[in-house]
Each structure stands twice: as structure tokens, then as C-alpha cells.
Amino acid sequence: MRFLGLFAVLVTGALLLYGVKDFPHYGAADSPANEGVVPRYYMENTMKDARVPNAVTTTLADYRGYDTMFETSVVFTAGVAIFAILRVFGGDRNRHHPDSLRIRGDQFRIIVGTTSRLLIAPIQLFALYVLAHGHHSPGGGFQGGVIIGASFLLLSVARNLGESLTRLPEHRFFTLGATGVLIYAGIGLLCLLLGHHFLDYRALQHVLPGVGPEMARSHGILGVEIGVAITVSSIMFAIYANLSTRGELKKGL
Amino acid sequence: MIWQFDTLILLLLLVAAVVSLRLRDLLAASVVFGIYSFLMCLLWAEMAAVDVAFTEAAVGAGVSALFMIATVYQTTRKSSD
Amino acid sequence: MHFLNEHIIPFFNYWIYVIIMMLGLHAMIVKRNLIKKLIGMSIFSTAIILFYVSIGVNNGGDIQGGKPGETHGTIPVIEHELALEASHDPTKIDFRRYANPLPHVLMLTAIVVGVATLGVGLAVTQRIYRDYDSIEEDEILAKIAAAPSRQTDD
Numbered sequence: 001m002r003f004l005g006l007f008a009v010l011v012t013g014a015l016l017l018y019g020v021k022d023f024p025h026y027g028a029a030d031s032p033a034n035e036g037v038v039p040r041y042y043m044e045n046t047m048k049d050a051r052v053p054n055a056v057t058t059t060l061a062d063y064r065g066y067d068t069m070f071e072t073s074v075v076f077t078a079g080v081a082i083f084a085i086l087r088v089f090g091g092d093r094n095r096h097h098p099d100s101l102r103i104r105g106d107q108f109r110i111i112v113g114t115t116s117r118l119l120i121a122p123i124q125l126f127a128l129y130v131l132a133h134g135h136h137s138p139g140g141g142f143q144g145g146v147i148i149g150a151s152f153l154l155l156s157v158a159r160n161l162g163e164s165l166t167r168l169p170e171h172r173f174f175t176l177g178a179t180g181v182l183i184y185a186g187i188g189l190l191c192l193l194l195g196h197h198f199l200d201y202r203a204l205q206h207v208l209p210g211v212g213p214e215m216a217r218s219h220g221i222l223g224v225e226i227g228v229a230i231t232v233s234s235i236m237f238a239i240y241a242n243l244s245t246r247g248e249l250k251k252g253l
Numbered sequence: 254m255i256w257q258f259d260t261l262i263l264l265l266l267l268v269a270a271v272v273s274l275r276l277r278d279l280l281a282a283s284v285v286f287g288i289y290s291f292l293m294c295l296l297w298a299e300m301a302a303v304d305v306a307f308t309e310a311a312v313g314a315g316v317s318a319l320f321m322i323a324t325v326y327q328t329t330r331k332s333s334d
Numbered sequence: 335m336h337f338l339n340e341h342i343i344p345f346f347n348y349w350i351y352v353i354i355m356m357l358g359l360h361a362m363i364v365k366r367n368l369i370k371k372l373i374g375m376s377i378f379s380t381a382i383i384l385f386y387v388s389i390g391v392n393n394g395g396d397i398q399g400g401k402p403g404e405t406h407g408t409i410p411v412i413e414h415e416l417a418l419e420a421s422h423d424p425t426k427i428d429f430r431r432y433a434n435p436l437p438h439v440l441m442l443t444a445i446v447v448g449v450a451t452l453g454v455g456l457a458v459t460q461r462i463y464r465d466y467d468s469i470e471e472d473e474i475l476a477k478i479a480a481a482p483s484r485q486t487d488d
Binding site for chain 1 (some may be wrong): 341345390410412420422424426434445449450
Binding site (some may be wrong): 261263265266271273274281282283284286289290293296297300301302303304305307309312313316317321323324325326328329332333334 | 346350353354357358361364365366367370371373374376377380384385387388390392406407409410411431433437438440441445446449450452453456459460462463468469470477
């Protein structure tokens with residue numbers, strides 16, 4: 001098995017390296033991927049179409065909005081799958097307490113706990129900045145959502161899981177996760193009801209007061225990014241809460 | 254793009270990948286995997302993919318290493334290979 | 335040296351991605367520990383992401399960056415002054431000055447889905463540990479072989 005595996009890996013690698021000589025050079029400006037009409041359109045029209053300087057954000061949430069919508073549903077589905085696989089109610093009968101990690105240094109607990117508590121507010125503020133400023137700088141719904149989730153994770157690691165569960169109780173995980181997907185799909189559906197195509201945010205100029213079609217697209221992008229952030233943050237915390245307690249959600253890491 | 258810096262990151266990247274796969278202590282392997290993710294994030298930032306690098310810094314180096322540590326805590330720390 | 339200049343340095347991103355991918359694939363096939371297999375899976379997926387991101391790099395074909403005073407392949411965010419003009423006239427923007435945004439978008443979502451997949455994999459690992467008390471593949475297979483009709487107790 002060992003040699004068979006090594007053989008398969010080496011053959012795969014050799015075939016891929018054999019194909020390398022047909023690729024364009026690293027960083028070539030005239031490679032098919034960079035020369036194509038699609039990146040050119042995205043770069044040139046992101047300001048004209050949506051008034052968003054960051055071409056990645058426009059492509060993510062507007063030009064390729066379907067893709068991102070279903071990626072969000074994939075994250076939500078992963079959260080539901082982990083709930084189905086791991087969650088146990090009322091405690092595991094043949095549970096033995098894990099002895100794999102003996103955590104020493106309990107005397108530092110108060111320092112670590114206080115520092116983390118102080119850090120959580122700036123982290124969440126930064127996450128909101130990343131989310132709202134994704135139009136003009138790197139960032140957006142996925143990054144902002146993961147950072148909000150990480151602030152809950154920090155609270156659970158530094159103090160205990162119960163404390164963050166009082167902030168975000170278990171029954172909220174999937175409500176919030178579904179709400180995020182619903183915001184995304186709802187904005188798309190709203191565009192459909194207003195007479196445009198699904199996820200064509202130009203339709204929002206009929207409901208948002210005093211905006212033209214370009215700014216309507218910009219606000220539509222912000223709306224779906226908020227939906228993405230809500231789903232990603234709650235599902236990240238749901239995954240961590242289940243993994244760190246083996247599905248019991250009582251005492252964890 | 255500074256090729257000296259790039260070469261250094263690539264070498265460290267390969268070292269981190271090999272070490273995290275060879276360590277028999279799974280907690281250490283998870284932590285080295287976090288280092289690997291962070292080096293990958295530096296490499297992508299150098300390749301002008303700032304959004305990807307930002308996501309990897311938040312997800313790979315932070316959250317996924319923590320998921321692995323949580324699983325190691327709930328199962329076992331020793332690995333046979 | 336000739337081989338190095340001719341076949342490796344202009345293609346170094348592909349060499350690195352193939353080597354990292356081989357490491358990950360090897361770990362997925364050969365390692366017996368399930369968490370090691372998942373680390374291998376994550377390394378494999380970052381190798382593919384590295385491949386995509388590196389074909390989006392656009393530095394004019396010069397490996398040491400462009401000539402001084404010339405910007406090549408900067409981050410795909412349009413500068414402020416240019417942005418105001420470009421909102422009326424898209425031809426003001428020279429798309430060759432920026433990195434290709436399309437691979438970035440595809441890979442950004444791939445990373446987040448990757449961590450969700452990793453979470454599902456770790457959950458399955460914990461479930462296996464709950465039932466078989468081991469995360470080593472050969473021990474689990476031996477336990478299954480010893481009790482083929484083993485019922486899980488929940």
C-alpha cells in the first residue's frame with residue numbers, strides 16, 4: 001500500500017510536470033487567462049457599472065452573484081451536516097473525559113481572560129469595518145463574517161464555551177445562518193419582483209430613494225455581503241461549538 | 254514582487270508542509286499547519302491577491318487550526334505516522 | 335544551469351504547486367491517521383488555490399517585477415483619482431496594470447468552503463472516535479473485521 005501510494009503520487013506529479021512546459025510563463029501579461037475578454041471587462045467596467053473600485057467585490061457579489069449565493073448555502077449546509085453528525089442531547093453514556101491535552105497554567109487564566117475580553121470589542125468593530133469597506137479595500141462578507149466568528153471563538157477559548165453560548169445561544173445558530181442565505185436570495189428575489197432579472201441589483205433603484213442604477217448596484221452588493229457575513233459568522237461558531245465539545249455543547253476546550 | 258523574499262517564503266512553506274505531515278504529535282502538527290497557512294497567505298499577498306490572502310489569514314491560520322486543535326482535544330494527541 | 339533557467343525559473347509557480355500537491359496527495363493516500371489525512375487534504379486544496387492565484391499574476395512576464403517607474407499587476411483595486419474618471423469612461427483604465435481579479439474571486443469562495451469541508455471531516459473523525467475509540471485507519475478496520483455486525487449504540 002505504501003509503495004503503491006507513492007507510485008501513484010509520483011506518476012501524477014510526473015504527468016503534471018510534463019504538462020508544465022505548455023503553460024505560459026509565470027506572470028506573463030499575454031497568457032490566455034490574463035489576455036481574455038472577461039478580466040478586461042471586469043476591470044474596466046467595475047466603476048462604470050457599480051461605482052465599486054475593488055473589482056474583486058464587484059465580481060464576487062454582482063457579476064458572479066449566483067456563484068457566491070450557492071457558496072453561502074454550502075457553508076450553511078456544512079453547519080447543518082455537522083449538527084446532524086455530532087450533536088447529542090442529554091450527554092453521551094460511554095463518555096470518558098479526554099486526557100489528550102492537560103492544560104497547565106491555570107494561574108494565568110485571569111490574565112488571558114481579561115485581555116481577550118478587552119480585545120473582543122475592537123475585533124468586532126474591525127470586522128464591521130472590513131464588511132462595510134469591502135467596496136474600497138480588500139475585504140467583504142466572507143472576511144468580515146469569519147472575523148466576527150473568530151471573536152466568539154476567542155471568547156470560548158480564553159474563558160469558556162458557556163460564556164459565548166449566552167451571547168449566541170444554540171437555537172440562534174441556524175436561525176441566523178438561514179437568515180443570511182435568505183437575505184441574499186431575498187434581495188435577488190426582490191429584483192425579480194421589481195421587473196429585472198434575478199440578482200440584477202439595478203432594480204433596487206425603484207425602492208431605494210434617490211439613487212441611480214449604479215449606486216443601486218453598489219447598495220445591492222453591500223446587502224448581499226451582509227447576508228454572507230451573518231451566515232458565515234454564525235456557522236463558524238456553530239462548527240466550533242460542536243467540535244470542541246463532541247456535540248454536547250456543555251464543557252469544552 | 255521581490256524574488257529573494259519569495260524564495261524564502263517558498264522554502265519555509267515546503268518545510269512547514271513536510272514538518273506538519275511528519276510530526277507524530279497531532280497538536281504540534283495542527284499548529285505547524287497554521288504556520289503553513291500563514292506563509293501561504295504571505296505568498297498570495299505578494300502575488301497581489303490581497304482578498305484571497307486576507308481570507309486565508311482569517312480562515313486558514315485562525316479558524317481551521319482551531320478546529321483541528323478542538324478535534325485533537327476531543328480525540329487523541331498521538332499519531333502512529 | 336541552462337535547464338534551471340530554461341525550465342524551472344519561468345515556471346516555478348507550477349513546480350511549487352505540483353510539489354505541494356504531491357505532498358498532500360501522498361498524505362491522503364498513505365497516512366493512517368485520520369487527522370493527518372485531513373491535514374493532507376487541506377494542503378492539497380491550498381496547492382490548487384496557489385495554482386489558480388499564480389495564473390492570475392500579471393507582471394509583464396518579468397520575474398523580478400516591472401521596470402522602475404512602471405506598475406505591473408498591482409492589486410485589482412482602482413486608484414481614487416482614476417476611479418472618478420473611469421466611472422464615466424471605462425477606456426481610461428488599462429486592465430494590464432492590475433492582477434486578474436477572476437481567479438481571486440473563485441478562490442476566495444473556495445477557501446471558505448474548504449474550511450467548512452474541513453469541519454465536516456473533523457466531525458466525522460470525532461464520530462468515528464466515539465464509536466471505535468481510535469482514529470487510526472488500521473485499528474478501525476481491525477475492529478470492524480472483528481465484529482462485522484457491530485451495532486452503534488445510538
